Amino acid sequence: MTTLSEADHTPPRCKPQHFSSECPSRVLIDQIADKWSMMVLAVLDSGPLRFNVIKKQLEGVTQKALTQCLRRLERNGLVSRQVIADAPVAVQYEITPLGRTLQPPFRALYAWTIAKMPEVELARQAFDERRGR
Amino acid sequence: MTTLSEADHTPPRCKPQHFSSECPSRVLIDQIADKWSMMVLAVLDSGPLRFNVIKKQLEGVTQKALTQCLRRLERNGLVSRQVIADAPVAVQYEITPLGRTLQPPFRALYAWTIAKMPEVELARQAFDERRGR
DNA sequence: CCGTATCCTAAAGGATACTG
DNA sequence: CAGTATCCTTTAGGATACGG
Numbered sequence: 001m002t003t004l005s006e007a008d009h010t011p012p013r014c015k016p017q018h019f020s021s022e023c024p025s026r027v028l029i030d031q032i033a034d035k036w037s038m039m040v041l042a043v044l045d046s047g048p049l050r051f052n053v054i055k056k057q058l059e060g061v062t063q064k065a066l067t068q069c070l071r072r073l074e075r076n077g078l079v080s081r082q083v084i085a086d087a088p089v090a091v092q093y094e095i096t097p098l099g100r101t102l103q104p105p106f107r108a109l110y111a112w113t114i115a116k117m118p119e120v121e122l123a124r125q126a127f128d129e130r131r132g133r
Numbered sequence: 134m135t136t137l138s139e140a141d142h143t144p145p146r147c148k149p150q151h152f153s154s155e156c157p158s159r160v161l162i163d164q165i166a167d168k169w170s171m172m173v174l175a176v177l178d179s180g181p182l183r184f185n186v187i188k189k190q191l192e193g194v195t196q197k198a199l200t201q202c203l204r205r206l207e208r209n210g211l212v213s214r215q216v217i218a219d220a221p222v223a224v225q226y227e228i229t230p231l232g233r234t235l236q237p238p239f240r241a242l243y244a245w246t247i248a249k250m251p252e253v254e255l256a257r258q259a260f261d262e263r264r265g266r
Numbered sequence: 267c268c269g270t271a272t273c274c275t276a277a278a279g280g281a282t283a284c285t286g
Numbered sequence: 287c288a289g290t291a292t293c294c295t296t297t298a299g300g301a302t303a304c305g306g
Contacts, residue, residue: 019172021192028246028253033166039152051288059154062280067289077256088287089286098252105241112238113161119231120161123210184268195300200269221267222306 031076036061036069038106048094164209169194169202171239174232181227
């Protein structure tokens, strides 16, 4: 991956303006670009939650999809998983310190979404009209 | 979608801590969560480019995938498309003013990626070891 | 050069049933 | 409760060929 602004850093093993498939940042984009990850992290931001509580807050997510998402977040060190051996079993998911560092960038992205959504909606309508739906 | 921090805004038509499928921000997340969109916007950040130039800089993207991605970006008003009627035809893609406003949030996300990649890599190795590959 | 159309394969995603 | 396993359907994605 290249820079968004040249001064920011030195991209490891990446030529300027070329997104090689081995570029480390590509790996992370694949994670961030997941359908549910951002929402899971947002939900966990207020504190640890149990599986079904998370599930209830993400309308449309299936158990399978949420499990996969949580596993990947756990694997990447963004979320921790703790089994509480009661009967019936409880499992707590908690955002890690590393996961918390994602909060500022995500917050910026979220603010953008809220601020620009109306403009995007207008652009869509214009586009769809331009090409007879 | 809910807030990442309660003070930021008032989410339109969304209950606190609940990501409804009709919530406008979900629509945007679906766009941002696209595999190539962020890279396309990063590549276009330096100026307008032609289709095949963009394609060359995104290793592994197919013509079909890139076309789809650019159409969606155009539809959402983040990128503009201009046909230059030479022979053979040339098509220029350019980031729009609206698209440019995404730059700061993306830059923050990108900086995070570069900064935290090593930690993520360590977390992965630990996870994979915990569960016998 | 910049697509669209078609075909085909691979992967994602839902539904259901079952287990510690 | 929190998964895993299985099946099956749907969708995404690559490859190829062709058209404006």
